Amino acid sequence: MAAKPSIPKGTRDFSPTEMSKRNYIFDTIRKAFHIFGFQQIETPAMENLSTLMGKYGDEGDKLLFKIQNSGDYFSGLTDEELLSRNAAKLASKFCEKGLRYDLTVPFARYVVMHRDELVFPFKRYQIQPVWRADRPQKGRYREFYQCDADIIGNNSLINEVELIQLIDYVFDKLNIHVAIKLNNRKILAGIAEVIGEPEKIVDITVAIDKIDKIGLDGVIAELKEKGIGDASIEKLLPILQAQGRNEEKLQIIAETLRGNATGEKGVEETKFILDTIKGLKIKSTLDLDLTLARGLNYYTGAILEVKALDVVIGSITGGGRYDNLTGVFGMEGVSGVGISFGADRIYDVMNQLDLYPNEAIHNTQIMFVNFGEKEAIHSLGIIGELRKCGISAELFPSSDKMKKQMGYANNHSIPYVAIIGEQEMNDGTIAVKDMATGEQKQMNIEELKKLFA
Amino acid sequence: MAAKPSIPKGTRDFSPTEMSKRNYIFDTIRKAFHIFGFQQIETPAMENLSTLMGKYGDEGDKLLFKIQNSGDYFSGLTDEELLSRNAAKLASKFCEKGLRYDLTVPFARYVVMHRDELVFPFKRYQIQPVWRADRPQKGRYREFYQCDADIIGNNSLINEVELIQLIDYVFDKLNIHVAIKLNNRKILAGIAEVIGEPEKIVDITVAIDKIDKIGLDGVIAELKEKGIGDASIEKLLPILQAQGRNEEKLQIIAETLRGNATGEKGVEETKFILDTIKGLKIKSTLDLDLTLARGLNYYTGAILEVKALDVVIGSITGGGRYDNLTGVFGMEGVSGVGISFGADRIYDVMNQLDLYPNEAIHNTQIMFVNFGEKEAIHSLGIIGELRKCGISAELFPSSDKMKKQMGYANNHSIPYVAIIGEQEMNDGTIAVKDMATGEQKQMNIEELKKLFA
Numbered sequence: 001m002a003a004k005p006s007i008p009k010g011t012r013d014f015s016p017t018e019m020s021k022r023n024y025i026f027d028t029i030r031k032a033f034h035i036f037g038f039q040q041i042e043t044p045a046m047e048n049l050s051t052l053m054g055k056y057g058d059e060g061d062k063l064l065f066k067i068q069n070s071g072d073y074f075s076g077l078t079d080e081e082l083l084s085r086n087a088a089k090l091a092s093k094f095c096e097k098g099l100r101y102d103l104t105v106p107f108a109r110y111v112v113m114h115r116d117e118l119v120f121p122f123k124r125y126q127i128q129p130v131w132r133a134d135r136p137q138k139g140r141y142r143e144f145y146q147c148d149a150d151i152i153g154n155n156s157l158i159n160e161v162e163l164i165q166l167i168d169y170v171f172d173k174l175n176i177h178v179a180i181k182l183n184n185r186k187i188l189a190g191i192a193e194v195i196g197e198p199e200k201i202v203d204i205t206v207a208i209d210k211i212d213k214i215g216l217d218g219v220i221a222e223l224k225e226k227g228i229g230d231a232s233i234e235k236l237l238p239i240l241q242a243q244g245r246n247e248e249k250l251q252i253i254a255e256t257l258r259g260n261a262t263g264e265k266g267v268e269e270t271k272f273i274l275d276t277i278k279g280l281k282i283k284s285t286l287d288l289d290l291t292l293a294r295g296l297n298y299y300t301g302a303i304l305e306v307k308a309l310d311v312v313i314g315s316i317t318g319g320g321r322y323d324n325l326t327g328v329f330g331m332e333g334v335s336g337v338g339i340s341f342g343a344d345r346i347y348d349v350m351n352q353l354d355l356y357p358n359e360a361i362h363n364t365q366i367m368f369v370n371f372g373e374k375e376a377i378h379s380l381g382i383i384g385e386l387r388k389c390g391i392s393a394e395l396f397p398s399s400d401k402m403k404k405q406m407g408y409a410n411n412h413s414i415p416y417v418a419i420i421g422e423q424e425m426n427d428g429t430i431a432v433k434d435m436a437t438g439e440q441k442q443m444n445i446e447e448l449k450k451l452f453a
Numbered sequence: 454m455a456a457k458p459s460i461p462k463g464t465r466d467f468s469p470t471e472m473s474k475r476n477y478i479f480d481t482i483r484k485a486f487h488i489f490g491f492q493q494i495e496t497p498a499m500e501n502l503s504t505l506m507g508k509y510g511d512e513g514d515k516l517l518f519k520i521q522n523s524g525d526y527f528s529g530l531t532d533e534e535l536l537s538r539n540a541a542k543l544a545s546k547f548c549e550k551g552l553r554y555d556l557t558v559p560f561a562r563y564v565v566m567h568r569d570e571l572v573f574p575f576k577r578y579q580i581q582p583v584w585r586a587d588r589p590q591k592g593r594y595r596e597f598y599q600c601d602a603d604i605i606g607n608n609s610l611i612n613e614v615e616l617i618q619l620i621d622y623v624f625d626k627l628n629i630h631v632a633i634k635l636n637n638r639k640i641l642a643g644i645a646e647v648i649g650e651p652e653k654i655v656d657i658t659v660a661i662d663k664i665d666k667i668g669l670d671g672v673i674a675e676l677k678e679k680g681i682g683d684a685s686i687e688k689l690l691p692i693l694q695a696q697g698r699n700e701e702k703l704q705i706i707a708e709t710l711r712g713n714a715t716g717e718k719g720v721e722e723t724k725f726i727l728d729t730i731k732g733l734k735i736k737s738t739l740d741l742d743l744t745l746a747r748g749l750n751y752y753t754g755a756i757l758e759v760k761a762l763d764v765v766i767g768s769i770t771g772g773g774r775y776d777n778l779t780g781v782f783g784m785e786g787v788s789g790v791g792i793s794f795g796a797d798r799i800y801d802v803m804n805q806l807d808l809y810p811n812e813a814i815h816n817t818q819i820m821f822v823n824f825g826e827k828e829a830i831h832s833l834g835i836i837g838e839l840r841k842c843g844i845s846a847e848l849f850p851s852s853d854k855m856k857k858q859m860g861y862a863n864n865h866s867i868p869y870v871a872i873i874g875e876q877e878m879n880d881g882t883i884a885v886k887d888m889a890t891g892e893q894k895q896m897n898i899e900e901l902k903k904l905f906a
Binding site: 004005006007008011012013014015016019020023034035036037039040041042043044045046047048050051062065066067068070071072073074079082083085087091094095096097099109110112113114117119121123124129131133142143151154155156158159161162165169276279280329330362364367370376377380381384387390391392393394395396397398407408411412 | 457458459460461464465466467468469472473476487488489490492493494495496497498499500501503504515518519520521523524525526527532535536538540544547548549550552562563565566567570572574576577582584586595596604607608609611612614615618622729732733782783815817820823829830833834837840843844845846847848849850851860861864865
């Protein structure tokens with residue numbers, strides 16, 4: 001007998017119920033993207049490794065899934081090279097392609113390849129799976145979906161404002177209460193300059209970013225360990241401890257950064273975004289969070305993250321402004337701003353809070369019991385009429401025992417069951433049972449259609 | 454400067470316009486699947502190679518994209534094994550996972566793994582990409598979508614009837630005129646037995662399947678080449694030449710197969726399907742095609758294929774009845790019937806005939822011109838109101854020259870442009886330009902909303 005089959009670790013099957021829920025989330029996000037004027041693209045699952053390698057750091061390169069070349073992938077390799085058993089080096093000989101690691105690098109590649117067809121600003125969205133050879137653990141998968149929206153080729157801060165509105169719109173539709181955390185990489189760079197440690201910006205940002213996890217004392221200890229002097233840390237304290245309303249925090253940081261060009265620009269940008277959003281009245285909380293840092297190599301202006309308020313979970317959406325998306329592919333001067341919705345974490349939040357409306361689950365609306373060939377064929381005609389009206393209807397395909405047929409309807413949460421026996425065939429009616437109440441009524445097809453109108 | 458990036462051969466990027474068109478096709482099929490009571494599942498892009506290998510023949514095994522193991526994939530390999538340079542054999546050492554080749558084998562694997570959760574009949578659908586390391590050529594890609602619907606765990610011919618209704622429903626919605634070709638593998642098996650060549654059924658079927666391409670003479674030549682005797686070929690002729698209405702053709706074949714149990718069963722099944730569909734009045738043509746064979750190893754009953762009538766292209770949908778979907782994974786006795794819509798060929802047909810309705814292309818409905826910060830922020834408030842009503846609206850993000858802003862609206866086929874200057878801000882109106890007629894009207898927000906009602 002064949003061994004029981006399994007799937008690769010870190011991957012998942014999705015059942016019909018899970019698919020209904022996931023589709024509800026994806027459809028909500030997709031619809032919001034359209035309402036905000038974003039246009040969809042798709043890129044292939046496989047990219048050339050030359051496109052992917054070197055874009056995610058050394059660690060990222062190791063996490064790429066590489067695809068073995070077809071045919072004789074040994075050609076051109078010497079015995080010596082083979083026997084070196086250098087897995088990383090030989091992988092680049094054995095493999096020319098890899099699975100995409102995120103949607104950003106393929107998007108940059110797309111923009112460069114299609115630059116002559118594009119009109120800027122280009123507002124694109126993309127909802128596709130990505131793959132990472134990460135160690136699987138709870139909530140971390142090797143295949144997961146990203147939902148990205150970016151506006152490129154335009155520097156206006158209106159874009160940042162629109163993305164915050166978009167985040168607010170999506171989570172309002174999903175009924176998830178969120179806080180949007182906002183900061184600006186120019187503020188962080190300014191801080192590093194002002195405290196006299198501009199070359200330590202990476203260490204400072206990495207340390208600050210951990211404040212939620214290790215607390216203020218932990219951050220101070222890590223800064224000391226990285227060689228940041230006491231005087232510099234002293235200057236950082238007001239920022240790390242900044243409390244109060246956004247305006248108050250912005251005031252504190254503005255004072256610290258006075259006279260520093262980069263920092264002042266960051267404060268000005270942040271003030272514009274906060275003031276404009278205030279006038280537009282969004283439902284989510286928008287918090288200036290001076291300790292928000294995000295990954296370093298990428299962002300150059302506003303950065304943001306979204307926290308769910310009613311569930312303990314990491315950031316469920318993130319994004320920011322970047323200056324040079326496509327430079328790595330030889331096309332300079334394309335700046336942009338983008339956000340990425342973390343579909344799998346949003347799915348976890350929705351599940352924990354059970355936020356799906358009833359209509360999110362697509363069930364068959366009515367099942368016809370099968371009493372035999374004659375009745376079944378008669379039923380198929382009626383079912384055809386219902387389907388023409390967009391009503392989801394099915395016939396149990398064989399005349400099995402009533403218990404089995406009703407069990408199927410129950411298991412699939414089908415709300416109505418239609419029964420057509422000889423009597424009904426003769427007088428042109430349908431006996432319709434409401435599965436919730438158990439009530440049964442005779443009706444004709446027009447009355448039946450009205451049940452679902 | 455970095456080299457200009459490219460994508461792997463046989464793969465494609467999809468632009469916003471292409472995505473709109475593809476989504477129209479996928480959404481139509483998806484909606485039909487729901488209306489007919491099918492439930493969606495998704496499986497991972499990667500499967501264990503032990504799941505995939507040996508399921509598609511030797512040729513298929515070669516066309517699997519294999520994924521290199523992470524970490525040290527050389528471990529356990531002797532120098533001798535390495536230096537053998539046996540690409541196929543070493544691939545199984547270097548790689549444990551592969552990209553799915555179709556949706557059928559992953560579905561069978563899913564059923565076996567989730568057997569305890571499933572209630573039969575299980576009506577599942579699945580719309581996902583598959584990957585094949587085929588030689589790329591016009592209309593053949595290395596990444597393409599399949600849209601499969603199957604009913605498993607039930608033997609009733611009602612399932613075959615429902616699938617034909619489903620095909621009819623989908624192509625009616627897509628406005629593609631099609632002929633559905635029907636045959637039965639039991640008829641083909643019966644023929645091989647009756648002409649005294651039961652062990653040559655594969656050769657016979659392969660030859661017959663080519664009649665469209667090589668004509669009757671070609672088929673006869675190939676049969677002779679395969680060692681089928683003249684007397685046997687003589688008996689085949691009435692079938693190969695059968696003309697006329699379905700009833701007439703069925704009559705011819707019934708006479709040929711009289712007394713052959715397998716063949717008679719095939720005739721009986723086919724008669725039931727034809728008669729029942731006749732009573733249900735579908736829009737497509739349903740043709741009994743005794744030369745339709747399809748791949749051999751798989752199907753055991755009804756087989757069908759769909760041809761577009763107004764375009765010269767291969768089959769755009771196919772399917773049939775199989776007896777033992779999951780036996781290869783150790784779960785016996787699961788029969789089923791399924792169809793697969795060829796999304797990429799349907800896309801080609803739709804494009805050639807330009808069958809997309811206007812509403813298939815999701816464009817922004819109104820763009821607001823940006824005259825500067827004050828006007829932009831004012832516009833964002835109005836845009837927020839429109840979006841709440843589900844109207845797709847966007848603001849040009851920066852106050853660029855009018856020509857550039859209008860060029861963007863034109864390029865994106867946005868039907869209305871809103872202009873808000875100082876005058877409009879003061880009197881609370883919006884100047885709305887109809888881009889098709891050039892006509893411009895002042896209106897308030899309620900009047901604007903009505904434009905899209």
